[in-house]
Amino acid sequence: MLNIFKRRNFRFGILSTAITAAVIVFIALLNAAVTAIFNRYPLNIDLTENRIFEISEDTEKFLASLDEDIEIFVLNTEDRFTASSPAQYFVQANEVIRRYSQLSRRVRLSYVDLLRNPNFNSQYPERQLRMNDILIAAGGKSRVLSATDLFNIRSDYSSSYVTSSKAEQAMTSALLAITSKKTTYVSVLGGHGEEDVTGFVELLRLNAWEVINQNLITEEIADGVSVLILAAPARDLSLDETRKLDDFLEASTGRALFYLASPSQPLLPNLDSFLAEWGIEAQAGTVFETDGSRILMNSPFIAFCDYAEDVYSKNMAQQGLQAVIPQSRPLGALFEGRRYRSVKPLVRYSPSSGILPADAGTDWAPDARSLAGNVPVLMLSSSTRNNVSGDIVRNHVLVSGSLGAVDQFFLESPNIANSAYFLELLGTLAERDDRIYIQDKTLGSTQLGVTASVILVLGLVFVVIFPLAVLGAGIAVWLRRRHR
Numbered sequence: 245m246l247n248i249f250k251r252r253n254f255r256f257g258i259l260s261t262a263i264t265a266a267v268i269v270f271i272a273l274l275n276a277a278v279t280a281i282f283n284r285y286p287l288n289i290d291l292t293e294n295r296i297f298e299i300s301e302d303t304e305k306f307l308a309s310l311d312e313d314i315e316i317f318v319l320n321t322e323d324r325f326t327a328s329s330p331a332q333y334f335v336q337a338n339e340v341i342r343r344y345s346q347l348s349r350r351v352r353l354s355y356v357d358l359l360r361n362p363n364f365n366s367q368y369p370e371r372q373l374r375m376n377d378i379l380i381a382a383g384g385k386s387r388v389l390s391a392t393d394l395f396n397i398r399s400d401y402s403s404s405y406v407t408s409s410k411a412e413q414a415m416t417s418a419l420l421a422i423t424s425k426k427t428t429y430v431s432v433l434g435g436h437g438e439e440d441v442t443g444f445v446e447l448l449r450l451n452a453w454e455v456i457n458q459n460l461i462t463e464e465i466a467d468g469v470s471v472l473i474l475a476a477p478a479r480d481l482s483l484d485e486t487r488k489l490d491d492f493l494e495a496s497t498g499r500a501l502f503y504l505a506s507p508s509q510p511l512l513p514n515l516d517s518f519l520a521e522w523g524i525e526a527q528a529g530t531v532f533e534t535d536g537s538r539i540l541m542n543s544p545f546i547a548f549c550d551y552a553e554d555v556y557s558k559n560m561a562q563q564g565l566q567a568v569i570p571q572s573r574p575l576g577a578l579f580e581g582r583r584y585r586s587v588k589p590l591v592r593y594s595p596s597s598g599i600l601p602a603d604a605g606t607d608w609a610p611d612a613r614s615l616a617g618n619v620p621v622l623m624l625s626s627s628t629r630n631n632v633s634g635d636i637v638r639n640h641v642l643v644s645g646s647l648g649a650v651d652q653f654f655l656e657s658p659n660i661a662n663s664a665y666f667l668e669l670l671g672t673l674a675e676r677d678d679r680i681y682i683q684d685k686t687l688g689s690t691q692l693g694v695t696a697s698v699i700l701v702l703g704l705v706f707v708v709i710f711p712l713a714v715l716g717a718g719i720a721v722w723l724r725r726r727h728r
Contacts, residue, residue, distance in 0.1 A: 307348040337411035435461035437478030443652025476506040498675035522625040523587035565661035572646035589620035
């Protein structure tokens with residue numbers, strides 16, 4: 245037996261086994277380390293044209309500013325979550341969610357299988373948690389996002405389908421809502437046959453606004469509200485109700501009324517008088533466009549508009565995004581400045597636009613007078629004054645000639661500026677410091693979408709450079725061995 249241990253083959257066998265075991269252990273440890281690093285840091289590269297798997301610079305700055313720990317729970321296993329239908333959108337949403345923990349040590353991401361962890365629900369008894377929900381918790385507060393909150397979904401007569409992803413928008417807004425030290429309230433006014441603005445309300449909620457509904461006839465405007473929305477009322481306001489609007493706007497700084505008009509409205513003399521005090525007139529008729537390059541959906545009443553200012557529209561203009569204010573009443577300024585109020589157009593139709601009279605017959609044809617050009621369709625009246633305490637009070641009346649400006653179709657389109665523009669505008673008027681807007685992302689297909697330049701680079705690397713490098717290395721090895 246002692247001779248066996250002394251044999252050269254045995255010693256080399258032991259050494260070989262030890263080396264093999266060490267290599268296996270090293271590879272296992274290396275794999276675990278690489279997996280941990282990959283889970284913490286974004287090491288993969290997004291080659292898609294619109295960077296659909298990345299998060300925006302605004303979100304990265306927000307994550308860098310976090311001063312409290314945040315827990316994100318995806319209520320499913322990662323494999324089952326990414327396999328949910330439509331799979332390509334869940335894969336994209338999952339990659340976006342992973343970025344939050346990769347880019348901030350304050351954020352911890354966990355996947356919780358509710359089937360294997362039924363007691364998890366008991367930790368949040370106030371929540372009705374379901375498979376594929378995303379629970380975000382911090383400092384005793386929490387928000388729950390359903391899978392449908394991550395996507396824009398459109399329905400037709402027979403089916404529903406995903407049009408784009410808003411995963412980053414939903415995630416960042418939820419984080420903002422539970423970490424923000426100040427809550428900004430919006431009140432949607434009712435009581436006069438107002439139109440439904442559900443799509444716009446959902447956009448506001450997704451961007452960390454708290455939305456409430458109030459009846460202007462029976463209720464006083466709630467304390468803490470910063471923005472009122474009055475959506476195309478079918479009946480006139482009373483003088484007492486316009487007084488409520490005046491009192492609201494005069495009481496504190498950073499307050500705004502957002503009034504959406506519609507060509508189908510009847511005469512509303514009290515409301516029109518209120519707007520006139522602020523220097524804005526919602527005129528009769530419907531604005532139309534004659535420039536075919538601007539017209540959408542083959543309708544002269546739906547067209548890309550121009551910005552008449554460069555403050556609120558700066559980010560949109562840099563991205564080449566235009567607003568669409570469809571089927572709009574023309575707006576007019578009754579004065580540019582009076583006492584402490586000033587009026588200016590924000591969005592208007594092109595120089596080739598005109599106004600269809602409200603009483604136009606079927607045989608009506610535009611003439612030089614109806615082709616007014618540069619017709620305003622979104623106007624802002626602002627008041628800046630000192631109150632009795634000497635503090636500066638700023639408040640605003642924002643008027644859109646179109647209810648369709650906040651239609652869900654135009655808000656969800658990633659090629660139209662409406663959602664970004666109205667969020668930036670209202671956030672500025674309400675003096676919000678934490679406003680962040682993230683553009684929705686359209687995947688377009690289940691395949692990896694890359695630009696022509698990326699395709700060219702990848703082709704050169706894998707079809708030309710890499711094969712030539714392998715061939716060169718092979719020739720070098722062959723020549724070296726031949727001349728030994």
